[in-house]
Amino acid sequence: MRARVALTPELIVDAASRLAExxxxxALSIRAxxxxxxxxPTxxxxxxxxRDQIVLxxxxxxxxGIVDGLPADLAWRARLEWLAQEVVRSFVAHPAIAPILALRTTRRQGEFRLAEAILGALRDAGLSDERAAVQHRVFDDTVMSYAAMISAYTAMDESSREGDESAWSREYRALPVRRYPNIAAVAQHFSGIEDETVLQExxxxxxxRVEKLAAAE
Structure with a gap:
């Protein structure tokens, strides 16, 4: 006979997280x-x-978890750089959850805290409230989308990733110069570009852009 479990929301979310991972x-269903x-299950x-409430x-x-680790003594730009890097790291570590965050609005404390941190940095940069609202959406949507893409790519099987990565040094460099002169001019540099470099850029x-907007206020 199974021991009775005193269910709490935390226990349910713990179990849901394990199932998703x-x-x-x-695979996350009420029955599961x-x-x-x-x-x-009832x-x-x-x-x-x-189920949707549990997923969110x-x-x-x-x-x-991302916001919990945010250092308190960073300047506004360093704060946003740190958050972007941590979002990507967390999404890569949790590929089953990343697509949800790229598409959904959770309407819960974690999301509110992240928005508060981003908006605080943007207002510290000198943006007006209206511009801070717009740039928050730009930053959040861009970083979440990029993080979800990297997470999905990292979760692919190794042979598929190797094929995609080798294309930069093989197929792209083998293209005819007359037909693709611009690709031919830069192809030798493609293979050395890391995901971290793309994120930084x-x-x-x-x-x-935020700095320019703040200077114009």
């Missing part, structure tokens, strides 16, 4: 949660209205 978010927790409904709780927990462009 081990089998993917699509009941089995994971050793309870009748017991889950005493704490959550439906799982995703929001990841955002809370991407975030740098966003933050340079």
């Amino acid at each position: 081990n089998a993917g978010a699509d 949660l009941g089995k994971e927790l050793g309870v009748d 017991a889950v409904y005493r704490h959550f209205r439906d 709780e799982v995703a929001d927990r990841l955002l809370s 991407l975030v740098g462009a966003l933050l340079d």
Whole structure:
């Protein structure tokens, strides 16, 4: 006879996180949660209205973990650079959850805290409230999208990744110069570009824009 489990929202989210990490978010069902927790699946409904609420709780927990680590003594630009790097790192570490955060609004404390941190940095940079609101969306949407892409790529099987990566030094460099003169001119540099470099350039462009907007206030 199984011991009775005193269900709490935290226990349910813990179990949902394990299921998502081990089998993917699509495997996260109320029935699967009941089995994971050793309870009748209907017991889950005493704490959550439906599966979607649980999915958003799982995703929001990841955002809370990101904000928890934010150093308190960073200048506004360094804060946003740190957040961008940490979002990518966290998404890569949790590929089953990353697509949810790239598409959904969790409407929970983790998301609110992340928005507060981003907006605080943008207002510290000197942006007006209206411009801070716009640049928050630009920063958040851009970083989340890039992080989800890198997460999905990292989760691919190794042979597929190797094929894609070798294309920069093989197929691109083998293209005929007359037909693709611009590619031929720069192809030798493609293979040395790291994801971290792309992220730095991407975030740098966003933050340079913030500085220009702040200077014009």
